[in-house]
Amino acid sequence: MQKLSLLLSILILLFTSCEKSIRQNRVDENVINFVELNASQYTVNVLDSIVTGKFEKFSFSEGDTVTHENWDVAFSGTTIIVNGGDSYSVNQPERTANAAVYIATGIMSDIRTVDLTKLEQDNTSGPAIIDDLGISEQGWASYDMSSHILSPIPGKILVFRTHDNKYAKMEILYFYDTPNPIISDGDYGGFYTFNYVYQSTGEINF
Numbered sequence: 001m002q003k004l005s006l007l008l009s010i011l012i013l014l015f016t017s018c019e020k021s022i023r024q025n026r027v028d029e030n031v032i033n034f035v036e037l038n039a040s041q042y043t044v045n046v047l048d049s050i051v052t053g054k055f056e057k058f059s060f061s062e063g064d065t066v067t068h069e070n071w072d073v074a075f076s077g078t079t080i081i082v083n084g085g086d087s088y089s090v091n092q093p094e095r096t097a098n099a100a101v102y103i104a105t106g107i108m109s110d111i112r113t114v115d116l117t118k119l120e121q122d123n124t125s126g127p128a129i130i131d132d133l134g135i136s137e138q139g140w141a142s143y144d145m146s147s148h149i150l151s152p153i154p155g156k157i158l159v160f161r162t163h164d165n166k167y168a169k170m171e172i173l174y175f176y177d178t179p180n181p182i183i184s185d186g187d188y189g190g191f192y193t194f195n196y197v198y199q200s201t202g203e204i205n206f
Contacts, residue, residue, distance in 0.1 A: 040190030042077030085121025
């Protein structure tokens, strides 16, 4: 009887471990890495910290930057906007769809479900994702006053509803044209490298 109980315990442990491994592998296999999306054509107004410039539009379903109106998220310098809600600046692309976003806290693989109650769209007062050049650290980035480096805040995951009501999550890895920027050497911001997972079925679970 003791041998049988021991055998059952071992089998349960093995099954649990295998199930966890399969689940983790499934998450890892879905992660896509995008390197250096060029959103560097921007200027910063030193008086009010407002960023203006060209926006690079990105589509999760196409996995690349696009020029058409079926985009999900767009980048210009530190500013990140979604294709939903209202514009708050004349230089921004027109919102034509229903995209929305919020920032979740945790590691990428732990964000398994979209919290629909947290999704927000851009409005005439500003973007859904706070854009203050990382000074308050309430958005996706933080700013180091001594090095003048802007860095993604670890554990900040951007969760999106796409233009056509699908879902995606994104982890921004770095913001410069090198992983270890040195401003005095000419390294320039506005080059987004990020990981993302796209849920193409419209389900809220990743």
